[in-house]
Amino acid sequence: xxxxxxxxxxxxxxxxxxxxxxxxxxxxxxxxxxxxxxxxxxxxxxxxxxxxxxxxxxxxxxxxxxxxxxxxxxxxxxxxxxxxxxxxxxxxxxxxxxxxxxxxxxxxxxxxxxxxxxxxxxxxxxxxxxxxxxxxxxxxxxxxxxxxxxxxxxxxxxx
Amino acid sequence: xxxxxxxxxxxxxxxxxxxxxxxxxxxxxxxxxxxxxxxxxxxxxxxxxxxxxxxxxxxxxxxxxxxxxxxxxxxxxxxxxxxxxxxxxxxxxxxxxxxxxxxxxxxxxxxxxxxxxxxxxxxxxxxxxxxxxxxxxxxxxxxxxxxxxxxxxxxxxxxxxxxxxxxxxxxxxxxxxxxxxxxxxxxxxxxxxxxxxxxxxxxxxxxxxxxxxxxxxxxxxxxxxxxxxxxxxxxxxxxxxxxxxxx
Numbered sequence: 001x002x003x004x005x006x007x008x009x010x011x012x013x014x015x016x017x018x019x020x021x022x023x024x025x026x027x028x029x030x031x032x033x034x035x036x037x038x039x040x041x042x043x044x045x046x047x048x049x050x051x052x053x054x055x056x057x058x059x060x061x062x063x064x065x066x067x068x069x070x071x072x073x074x075x076x077x078x079x080x081x082x083x084x085x086x087x088x089x090x091x092x093x094x095x096x097x098x099x100x101x102x103x104x105x106x107x108x109x110x111x112x113x114x115x116x117x118x119x120x121x122x123x124x125x126x127x128x129x130x131x132x133x134x135x136x137x138x139x140x141x142x143x144x145x146x147x148x149x150x151x152x153x154x155x156x157x158x159x
Numbered sequence: 160x161x162x163x164x165x166x167x168x169x170x171x172x173x174x175x176x177x178x179x180x181x182x183x184x185x186x187x188x189x190x191x192x193x194x195x196x197x198x199x200x201x202x203x204x205x206x207x208x209x210x211x212x213x214x215x216x217x218x219x220x221x222x223x224x225x226x227x228x229x230x231x232x233x234x235x236x237x238x239x240x241x242x243x244x245x246x247x248x249x250x251x252x253x254x255x256x257x258x259x260x261x262x263x264x265x266x267x268x269x270x271x272x273x274x275x276x277x278x279x280x281x282x283x284x285x286x287x288x289x290x291x292x293x294x295x296x297x298x299x300x301x302x303x304x305x306x307x308x309x310x311x312x313x314x315x316x317x318x319x320x321x322x323x324x325x326x327x328x329x330x331x332x333x334x335x336x337x338x339x340x341x342x343x344x345x346x347x348x349x350x351x352x353x354x355x356x357x358x359x360x361x362x363x364x365x366x367x368x369x370x371x372x373x374x375x376x377x378x379x380x381x382x383x384x385x386x387x388x389x390x391x392x393x394x395x396x397x398x399x400x401x402x403x404x405x406x
Contacts, residue, residue, distance in 0.1 A: 056313045065320035072325070103328070 008155070011148045012081070012101070016074050018141035019108065023067040026051075027132030028115065029123060036123060037134060038064045057122040059114055066111030067138070073104035074145065081152070088157045098152030105145030112138045188296035189213045191269075193286050196302045199276045207301060209262070209269040209286035215293040219243060223262065223269040226285040226298075227254070235285065239271055253279060276305050 026037035033044045038060065042051040054060060077100035084094050115135065123129065190212045199205035207225070222242040228235035238249040239258055246260045259272040269288055273280060280303060287298040 053313070056311050056315075058311050058316045061311070061314070061316035062320055065317040065324075068317075069321055069324055072321075 008148065008151060009081075011144065011151075012074070012078055015101075015104070015141055015145045015148055016071070016078065018137050018144065019067070019071050019074055019104070022108075022134045022138035022141060023071060025134040027134040029119065029129040029135070030132040031129030034129065035132065036129075037132075038067060055122040057118075059118040060122050063111045063115045063118075066107045066114070070104040070107035070111065070141075070145070073100050073107060077101040077104060077149075077152075085157070090157060092157050094152040094155055094157070098149045101145055101149035101152055103149075105142050105149055108138055108145060109142045112142065189288060189290055189293045190296060191286050191288050191299040193284075193299040193301040196304070198304050198306060199273075199280075200306055200308060201276055201278065203276055204272055204274040205276060205303065206261070206270055206272050207284055207286070207303070209271075209288070209299065209301075211267050211269065211286075211288040211290075213267070213288075213290040213293045215290055217264055217267070218291055220291045221264045222289045223264065224287040224289075225269075225271060226287065227282060228285070229279070229282040232282070235283075241269070253277075273303075278305050281305050 023038065026035055026040055026042055028038060029036045035042050035044070036054065039054055040051040041054050077097050080100060081094060081097040084092075084097055088094070112135065115138075116131075191209060192211065193207070193209045197205060197207070209223070209225075220243065222240065224237055224241070225239035226235040227238045236249075236252065238252065238254050239260070240247045241260070241262070241264070248258045248260065249255060254273065257274045259274065261272055262269040269286055283300050283302050285298045285300045288296075
């Protein structure tokens with residue numbers, strides 16, 4: 001039981017870490033001497049980084065919003081889990097925790113999907129940029145979040 | 160302070176009064192406030208707000224002037240003037256019949272509205288207020304940008320989405336809890352009734368002679384209270400309830 005509990009918490013925290021990293025790290029798009037994320041557009045010249053704030057495109061803003069929302073939901077879910085761990089009656093299911101975690105997963109999914117489809121709107125497609133690791137991490141975070149959410153819903157509280 | 164030592168008693172008093180009036184009547188100039196930058200769309204109207212602060216009373220000689228300097232022009236032209244309770248609007252230039260006066264000097268407001276925006280309205284608008292004798296002070300400038308569609312500002316959509324989704328989740332949670340609460344309460348009352356029935360049944364075992372002629376009363380009551388659990392339970396146990404009600 002303790003092992004299961006530990007495993008769930010580790011899974012949840014790793015989802016959170018993935019979400020944070022993919023939201024913050026400037027590696028969503030990498031090209032020759034150029035990289036961009038949700039917040040900054042950086043070029044790598046000879047001397048130093050030069051970054052400008054990303055465009056105010058509506059779709060980019062919605063990707064930003066969805067990533068932040070997924071972090072918020074995941075944090076709420078972790079919080080709920082600890083609350084429910086102590087308050088839930090024996091045999092109860094962690095519905096609330098699971099729902100929030102699944103919501104976080106859905107947010108990441110829609111954010112990454114929008115980014116995939118719409119990134120040419122604010123990023124010139126001329127310089128053949130490819131998706132960076134932060135983008136991949138966000139796609140990895142999606143199934144993990146859904147998985148941990150489903151585990152929460154299936155799980156029954158024992159003593 | 161330069162007061163002669165041999166001056167009379169009244170003299171320093173007079174001097175101090177003079178000094179205090181000079182201090183208390185601040186030499187602060189009139190202050191005019193406008194926004195820094197405003198965005199408008201072609202064809203719509205936009206309000207150029209201008210407020211001011213003056214330490215003097217608002218005199219009848221107050222004048223408010225709006226100047227306009229086109230984006231690539233050097234000269235600024237007057238497009239609006241208010242003086243002695245009258246307002247004068249540009250009726251020859253490019254703003255002909257497009258300016259509306261909505262300010263009120265007594266409320267320290269010198270705002271105007273420009274209707275039917277055009278691209279040529281791009282430029283700097285200067286609000287200039289003089290409230291004699293308070294005439295020293297800077298004017299305030301606002302730059303107008305006319306767009307086809309006003310561009311989305313940074314964080315606007317972001318905030319809207321985050322706020323909206325969080326609000327929706329909160330409302331859904333609230334409704335879910337309310338429904339669950341109501342359901343639990345109904346369940347609790349049902350439980351109470353059932354337990355009351357059980358008690359009644361136990362007591363009924365002793366005096367089962369009354370059972371026969373009380374049954375019709377029981378049925379009537381059950382129809383009324385819509386207990387849709389297992390029907391046999393009702394017919395068996397409800398009797399006690401009716402008995403209890405009677406007591």
